[in-house]
Amino acid sequence: MTPLIEKLQQVAVFSELPPDQLEWLVEQGQETWLDSGHILRREGDLADCVFVMLQGELRVYQNMGDHELVLATYQTLDFFGELPILTGEEHFWASGRAISPCHILELPSAAFWQLLSRCPSVTRRVLSTMAQRMLDVQSLYKQNEKLVALGTLAAGLAHEMNNPAAAIARCSQDLSQILPQLTAYGMNPPVLTSSQQQAISALYQEMVEQSPQSPLDPLTQRDREDELTHWLEDQKIPDSWQIVPILVSAGVNVPWLDHLVNQVPSQHLSSVLHYVTTALSSREQLHSIQIGAARISELVTAIKDYSFMDQAPIQTLDIHQGLESTLSILSHRLKQGAITVQRDYDLNLSPIQAYGSELNQVWTYLIDNAIDALVNHPTPSIKLRTCQEKTHLLVEISDNGPGIPPEIQPRIFEAFFTTKAIGKGTGLGLDMAYRIVRKHGGDIYFESISSNTRFYVRLPIAVVL
Template sequence: MSGRVLPCSPREIGSLFLFEELSDEQLGRLCAAGRVMGFEPGPVYAEGEPATCFYVLIEGAVALSRRVGGDDVEVVRSAQRGVYGGAVQAYLGDRVRQVYNNSMRVTEPTRFFVLPADTFADIMREWFPMAVHLLEGLFFGSKSTQAAIGQRERLLALGSLSAGLTHELNNPAAAAVRATAALRERVAKMRHKLAVIAEGPFSRDQLAHLIEIQERTAERVAKAHSLSPLETADREDAVTDWLEEHGVAGAWQAAPVFVQAGLDVDWLEQVAAAVDEEILPGAVGWLSYTVETELLMDEIADSTTRVSGLVAAAKQYSQLDRAPYQVADVHELLDSTLLMLSGKTGPRIEVVKKYDRTLPRVPAYPAELNQVWTNLIDNAVAAIGYAGGEGTLTVRTAREGDRLLVEFRDTGPGVPPEIRDRIFDPFFTTKPVGRGTGLGLDISWRIVVNKHHGTIRLESVPGDTRFQVLLPLTAPDGDGTAPDTTSAPAPSPVPEEPA
């Protein structure tokens, strides 16, 4: 919106607190370099546009807003003479992207003193060189500090995830090693038993029939299904009795193996019908090695599949081989994060997934969304820990208008009302000293709001705390890309007044 140019009075400009210490000569230069502009109610500038002017309120009222998702959220409203906004960081030059960080509108006829950004920068450097150096140091020092601590936050999360992943990988890997050693022993015994059978009184037809039974046994093991504890106990008793009745040594050891493989008395009867009674114990012993071998191979297959699944989840979580920005399945991201954090949730926290699988894929930075999920799950686990360590974490997805909702709900003690307005502030944390940096939710806010043009919000009562992330279903600019603005600051009350 363009305003009308009005006369500039050095005396009036000098009455504003920003300029009250300036000399008459300096005030005259300001009036010559700048201008007074009048605006009717309506917009003055929009967030994201090139920051071309520095505005100081002379009279009237202004309202500033930030874009959150598809909405403009008012962050401050002021009628205080001298408040300022616009190109407030022009003195930093090209080292910072010079765009308006908010949108300004006036709510009544309003006058501003307006300086072009370049002129404002030149005057700052000429009149206040020490102040400019101090401000530059504060600005870049703050960014460096925040970046360093943000990196530490990511490293802490990575260390925790690595520890959890190592624990999760160790179990199936150790199982595979144990099963491999046992398999080698069983195969050696099977070779010995086969030699004994070959030297025994087996006819050619009996051996052929026994081998056929062995093949059918292997197929049956592959199709075995789990039994209830009561069914398992009853079948083991029946198999043990049968083996003892037919003179098979070590019946009580062989019975659980047969039952685990899905074999029963009917199967044993088929074996008995295939061989003579005097060689039945040897045939059953040989088949027991077959069963054990199949079970061990199944255990190795399950373990290595588990390892492969964990590696795939780690790969999905890290997004190492993926484009930074892509159309992603939120459920895949959530699953990989939950798997990576399974060591943290442990057996005492029940994880419930309530996914709406009909939701479409969304344009996103998947690796950074995984960081958001990690922070929110970590907070939920910590909250449940404060409540005794047992509880439920519910992860829900749904459609809310033109946005996708991801909700993390925990049964912890809740967020006290007096700190809810501060939880997204940098360095604010309720965790014990050394347990948190206070940047997890701040980083999450920046990723969701600044980078994905989404919304993150909190609803909390004791026993029911919900962090809700809302993501646009389509790219904000319609061309499949999103601007990288993670470093943009969270909303702050601008224009500002000196303390």
């Protein structure tokens, strides 16, 4: 008995094979030697062999774009590489890299199938090993899918929060420069009569109440600035160029200034105007801070709604709240793609008992896939529709992307099946969505033709979880 046959006899999968079958394996196989760091097969290579590690250690991983997801590590006497062949995949969906010098026996897939048909003991052991490995790989993928989704959401939220946070910081800095000016004015006010002060206060309040709700178009803004500049120059107001944009943005016009000049002594006009513009500027900064704080509060609320933080796992929930919080979480991606979101909600829907955070994962997978399908689309659009169908609630999520090719539609809900580029998807998003919906006693299905893909989720209104 040769040393190679003795080695194969120690491999668990082949332990019950007689010597003549082991000799046949050696004749069918091909020995390969790898130095540390060398690749046995790459992700995407033809799945044409299974392997026996005669000596050494090899790591199987998948490229996830910015990192490698380690799926398994195989050592001396391990049998591996059977999953793609047994699941009907044409190509390996992972790469194998030697992490120490390796001596490997490669067995062609045709010989592997022949071995399975001849030897029930090998078939039994291979299928048992395969089942456990599938569970392990699925667990790894699901954990990675959640981490990737969390990373995507975190990046989007960071971008969404950065804008209002930056606005708050900028406005706070501006206010720190404005407040000393207001303080100085308060400590050295111009000498005005009580009636003059009341008149100025009334004019200021009138201006605030009538200030434009939206910015002026650039041409109108320039024309009004020119008008005010000429008026202020006629009145010999110094540094008029600094205050004109603020006055125009607040809706100040020449008639308002004429009213003001009738109430204020000429020697105090410049001081009063600079005070008014400083007060207007501070009011504008405070308003921007309020808007930024409200936006951050809105995002925090969306996060809590999305994750059902501080709440029991099973909730009585309004399905629309989950859809809207998911849209808020994905708002960065929607804005990036200039995607229009249309809503057609039945607001009379009954609330349902559900695992709220899990259903939000379903909406995330479906909307995120729709966003991916709309890349480079000239008029991207996603539509969300809800309605009641007898004892069930229906959620429809559709997009006007290119559609799902007919030849791959039967495989859409298969675990590990993906049409995305290597490193861009694990193929578990829709599989997880399917499992979550089924856990709720519901159904998920789709229709897809050119320029229209619709995913439907049907959930029972009354169900005991």
